Amino acid sequence: MASDVLVRLENLSKHFAGGIVGLNDINLSIDEGEFLSLLGPSGCGKTTTLRVIAGFEAPTEGVVRLDGKDITPLRAFDRPVNTVFQDYALFPHMSVAENVGFGLSLRKIAGAERRKRVAAALDMVGLADKINQRVQALSGGQRQRVALARAIVCEPRVLLLDEPLSALDAHLREQMQVELKRLQRELGTTFVMVTHDQTEALSISDRIVVMNKAEIEQIASPSVLYDQPATRFVAGFIGTMNLLDARLAGREASLLRFTAGALSLNMPASGAVGLKTGDAATIGIRPEDIQVSPNRIEGSVAVTVESVVFHGRSLRVHLRTQDKYSLTADIPRQSELAAMTVGEHFFASLRPGAACPVLPA
Ligand SMILES: Nc1ncnc2c1ncn2[C@@H]1O[C@H](COP(=O)(O)OP(=O)(O)OP(=O)(O)O)[C@@H](O)[C@H]1O
Ligand SMILES: [Mg+2]
Known part of the structure; x- marks a missing residue:
């Protein structure tokens, strides 16, 4: 795995109305090509961290860098970042191909090039045979794959995934964890995944960021986190x-x-x-x-x-x-x-x- 830093969050804070602190002075370097998970209890700031990286949320303080360049002022659309949302956010009236190709249309990629990239993305997630189906006719696991295909088709530098597997039953979820890891390896893309399932984080991540109350408790590989928790919180949270x-x-x-x-x-x-x-x-x-x-x-x-x-x-x-x-x-x-x-x-x-x-x- 390359160890070049791709994304850097520097002194990032996010305050919401009513004095709610979503993030408090977060510092984090995300390496090119790594599978990083954000893990922590409900309300600790995981989704807010993703939204700030994606550009859906502006930080109150701090800087987001990509390849060393300050991208904090860039609109979400102008960042080489894509997100897979927890509820997939697919367009129900469109076909699988239209859903997956949507982002390409926005980027004015059409015709044969668009068809080729949609087919390749669907192939990556094992859904080539469903290309003309309506998404309403798909199972939960298949919708999940469509959402993944839609996110990778634009070839983002960073793929953000917010609890991508939480809607799936336990068996399918385990299968998709393996698939997600395979996909990440094949693409070589940096994945940042939010989960509050520690088993999931331990089994597929290169590194895990444990968050608690808007702050980072520890950043480490799964085995170090398991064997050498740095704080009482991490010790009690992991396993x-x-x-x-x-x-x-x-x-x-x-x-x-x-x-x-x-x-x-x-x-x-x-x-x-x-x-x-x-x-x-x-x-x-x-x-x-x-x-x-x-x-x-x-x-x-x-x-x-x-x-x-x-x-x-x-x-x-x-x-x-x-x-x-x-x-x-x-x-x-x-x-x-x-x-x-x-x-x-x-x-x-x-x-x-x-x-x-x-x-x-
Ligand atoms: N738009 C908002 N307005 C006000 N407060 C918000 C907003 N978004 C998030 N928060 C607050 O910021 C904190 C962090 O929220 P966040 O959604 O990042 O948590 P999370 O770690 O993703 O939790 P969960 O596991 O429940 O999804 C919470 O206290 C939340 O209530
Ligand atoms: Mg969340």
Whole structure:
């Protein structure tokens, strides 16, 4: 992947009437050819970010650059940017070909050239055989593809997608995620996708921007976001994470020893460099890193099973310690512990070697 910056958002803020802050001092570089996702809870500013890049919304402060050039004053139509909207915004009375060719007509591209490009775009999304259909006669997934074809036919430098798959059922959605990724790779176009589905963001993005309350919390690859969340918000938002209030009890060689109530947590000393013995911190532990055992082992804590939820390949169990910490653990189905039932007593500990993020208290 090329690492030339294509789009830069510099100190971008957007204030709406009534003192509503849509964006607060956003700084973001989007690389040429990357698949970037904006992820965050409802109202955090994802759509506003897209609308400012597209030119549908003028920022209150800050600059949007494309190839280093300030495009903030340019109209949406004059930007090499196209958008796929959540509701697709297709023209219901037009055929598939007319919908896809619409943007080309606006750009005065007609005749054979237009027909060729419409056919190529429909081919890319696997809808070549539907070219003369009316969009009303299409399924939700097919409409989604028409919207994609309509957006790529003008060969934008940046394709913006606002929750493009949210109207699809779970199965089709997973299939379209793969297709979207394939399309992006084949086109080599920069995709910026908004989603509030973290699984979707983790599975198809090169990098993810996690937003919260009009600001950026972290920008990182899916694996870094999962393994090294920078803030408590990200740790709690990406996947399932036990967030334990802990204290640094001591250091031994390259290990840090934290205590969270009666639970003792030994972990590699990376991160947490500035912490002193006695300092408070939040430790993030993934359910797969909680080890459950019938017998007391070093550092473990007695727990009671509060619930057992079937998750296919594993069981997700909620455990409570005597000092009222709650822990979520995943138990592989082939484990002999998979027969555990609510109310049973076990011992929980941190899986040796687990590298857990240490976050500010
Ligand atoms: N035109 C507008 N006028 C006033 N407030 C707005 C306008 N557009 C967005 N906002 C506010 O700005 C904030 C960010 O909105 P935005 O639509 O960007 O959120 P979002 O992250 O896309 O959320 P969702 O996941 O629900 O789509 C919200 O508080 C929203 O109410
Ligand atoms: Mg939105």
